[in-house]
Amino acid sequence: MQDNSVFMPATRTAGLQRLRNFQSNMGLAYAKRRNQDRGPGNHSAVSQLSPYIRRRLVTETEVIAAALAAHGPENAEKFVQEVLWRGYFKGWLERRPQVWANYVTGLNRDLDTLKSDAALQSKIIAAEAGETGIDCFDAWAKELTSTGYLHNHARMWFASIWIFTLGLPWRLGSDFFFRHLLDGDPASNTCSWRWVAGLHTRGKPYEARAWNISRFTGGRFSPREEEFASDIIGLMDEEPEGLPEVQPLRSVIAPQPNVPTAVILTEEDCSITTSDLALLDTRAVARLHASHLRSPRAVYAGVIDFETEALADTAARAGLETETLTAIEPINLANWAEAAGARQIAMPYVPVGPLADWMAQAQPILEERGITVTEWRRDWDALIWPHATAGFFKVKKQMPEILSAAGLT
Ligand SMILES: Cc1cc2nc3c(=O)[nH]c(=O)nc-3n(C[C@H](O)[C@H](O)[C@H](O)COP(=O)(O)OP(=O)(O)OC[C@H]3O[C@@H](n4cnc5c(N)ncnc54)[C@H](O)[C@@H]3O)c2cc1C
Known part of the structure; x- marks a missing residue:
C-alpha cells in the first residue's frame, strides 16, 4: 500500500509548518542524532x-536562516x-553534464539487458519488492515504495548492499530510487549512488557494515557481518x-x-x-508536468501527485491563471507559446537532468x-556552483563567504 500522507499537502504552507516544527532540532540535537x-x-x-527543498517550495536560504536564528553558526553547522x-551536487553535475548523459545511456543499456536476462530480472524484481531475505534491505525497499522517502543512512546502506552484496547494476538501483523518491533529484541521487559505488571519490566506495546498521537503527535490525560484501574496492572498471x-557553467x-x-512553472523551482x-x-502561463521523465519506467504515483500539487500551489501563490502542459511532445510547447503570441x-x-534533456x-x-x-x-546557485568543481571540501571551505554573500550571516 502506498502512503506518502506524511508529506502531503505539497504546499509552501505545509513546508513552512514542517520547517517551524523542526527548527528547535536543527542544532546540536541534529549533529548528534541525524544518523539514526x-x-x-x-x-x-x-x-x-527534502521533497519541499528539492522543489524550492521552501528554499535552502530559508531553512539555513531558520537554523542559524535558532542555534547560531556553531551549533547549526x-x-x-x-x-x-545539495547545492554542491547540483553544481557538480552542472559542471559535468557528460556524467548525466552517460548515466542516461548506461541506464537504457541496462534496461535492454534486463529485458533479455531472466536471471537478472528475477533478482531485480526481488530487490525492488523487498524479497531478498536480507531483512533490513527488504524493509527499506518496502518503506521506499510505500512512502516515497528513506533516511539518508538507509539510502547509503541500501545502495551499498544493492551494488556490492547483491551485485546488481548501480544504475538500475539509482533508477529505482529516482522513480520513487518524493525528493528525487537528478544531481543528489545520481551523485550519491556514484559516491556509494566509489565513482564520485574514485576507489572509495561506501561499505554497509552490520554493526553500523544495528547501532544506527536502534537495534531494529541485527544483521550478521557475513551477510554483506566486505573489502570492496568500488566499481573500478567503470570510467x-x-x-x-569540468565545463564552464x-x-x-x-x-x-x-x-x-x-x-x-516547473517543479525545478516553485519559489x-x-x-x-x-x-x-x-x-500565458502554464504548469509544465515533467516528473514522468525521471525514468523510461513507470514513476511512483506519489511523485506525480506531489508535483501536481506543488505546481498548483505555486500558481495559486503567484495569483496566476494557468494552463496545463505535459512534457511529452516538445512541439506542443512551441505550439502553445506561439499561439499565445510569445517571443x-x-x-x-x-x-x-531529464527536463533539461527534454528542453534540448x-x-x-x-x-x-x-x-x-x-x-x-x-x-x-550562483554562489555555490562556481566552487563545485571537485570534492565537497572546496564548497565547505567557502561556507562563510557563501553564507555572508547570501545575507545569512
Ligand atoms: C543513494 C542516495 C540517494 C539520494 N538521493 C537523493 C535525492 O534524490 N534527492 C535528495 O534531495 N537527496 C538525496 N540524497 C541525499 C539525502 O539522503 C537526502 O537529501 C536526505 O535524506 C533527505 O532527508 P531530510 O530532508 O530529512 O534530510 P535532513 O537531514 O533534514 O537535511 C536537510 C536537507 O539538506 C539536504 N541534504 C541532506 N543530506 C544531503 C545529502 N547527503 N546530499 C544532498 N543533500 C542533502 C536535503 O535538501 C535535506 O532536505 C540521497 C542520498 C543517497 C545516499
Whole structure:
C-alpha cells in the first residue's frame, strides 16, 4: 500500500509548518542524532524537508536562516553543511553534464539487458519488492515504495548492499530510487549512488557494515557481518578514462521586460513569486508536468501527485491563471507559446537532468519559431556552483563567504 500522507499537502504552507516544527532540532540535537534511522513514522532526528527543498517550495536560504536564528553558526553547522551538500551536487553535475548523459545511456543499456536476462530480472524484481531475505534491505525497499522517502543512512546502506552484496547494476538501483523518491533529484541521487559505488571519490566506495546498521537503527535490525560484501574496492572498471572535464557553467538569458512572454512553472523551482513576473509582458502561463521523465519506467504515483500539487500551489501563490502542459511532445510547447503570441519563454533555470534533456529537444523548434528560452537562475546557485568543481571540501571551505554573500550571516 502506498502512503506518502506524511508529506502531503505539497504546499509552501505545509513546508513552512514542517520547517517551524523542526527548527528547535536543527542544532546540536541534529549533529548528534541525524544518523539514526528509526524507521517509517519515526524519522524525528531529521527534517524530512527534502521533497519541499528539492522543489524550492521552501528554499535552502530559508531553512539555513531558520537554523542559524535558532542555534547560531556553531551549533547549526552540521545542518547547514547538509543543505550545502545539495547545492554542491547540483553544481557538480552542472559542471559535468557528460556524467548525466552517460548515466542516461548506461541506464537504457541496462534496461535492454534486463529485458533479455531472466536471471537478472528475477533478482531485480526481488530487490525492488523487498524479497531478498536480507531483512533490513527488504524493509527499506518496502518503506521506499510505500512512502516515497528513506533516511539518508538507509539510502547509503541500501545502495551499498544493492551494488556490492547483491551485485546488481548501480544504475538500475539509482533508477529505482529516482522513480520513487518524493525528493528525487537528478544531481543528489545520481551523485550519491556514484559516491556509494566509489565513482564520485574514485576507489572509495561506501561499505554497509552490520554493526553500523544495528547501532544506527536502534537495534531494529541485527544483521550478521557475513551477510554483506566486505573489502570492496568500488566499481573500478567503470570510467577507466576518469571523469569528464569540468565545463564552464551554462550561460543563461534572463527574462526580458516588454517582450511578449509565455511563463512556464516547473517543479525545478516553485519559489517563483509575483515580483519575478512584475516587469514581464505575460501572455500565458502554464504548469509544465515533467516528473514522468525521471525514468523510461513507470514513476511512483506519489511523485506525480506531489508535483501536481506543488505546481498548483505555486500558481495559486503567484495569483496566476494557468494552463496545463505535459512534457511529452516538445512541439506542443512551441505550439502553445506561439499561439499565445510569445517571443520568449520565461521559466526557472532548468538544471542538468531529464527536463533539461527534454528542453534540448524543444530548443530547435522554438528557435525556428523565433521564441527565446529565458531562465531565472537563483543567487544561491550562483554562489555555490562556481566552487563545485571537485570534492565537497572546496564548497565547505567557502561556507562563510557563501553564507555572508547570501545575507545569512
Ligand atoms: C543513494 C542516495 C540517494 C539520494 N538521493 C537523493 C535525492 O534524490 N534527492 C535528495 O534531495 N537527496 C538525496 N540524497 C541525499 C539525502 O539522503 C537526502 O537529501 C536526505 O535524506 C533527505 O532527508 P531530510 O530532508 O530529512 O534530510 P535532513 O537531514 O533534514 O537535511 C536537510 C536537507 O539538506 C539536504 N541534504 C541532506 N543530506 C544531503 C545529502 N547527503 N546530499 C544532498 N543533500 C542533502 C536535503 O535538501 C535535506 O532536505 C540521497 C542520498 C543517497 C545516499
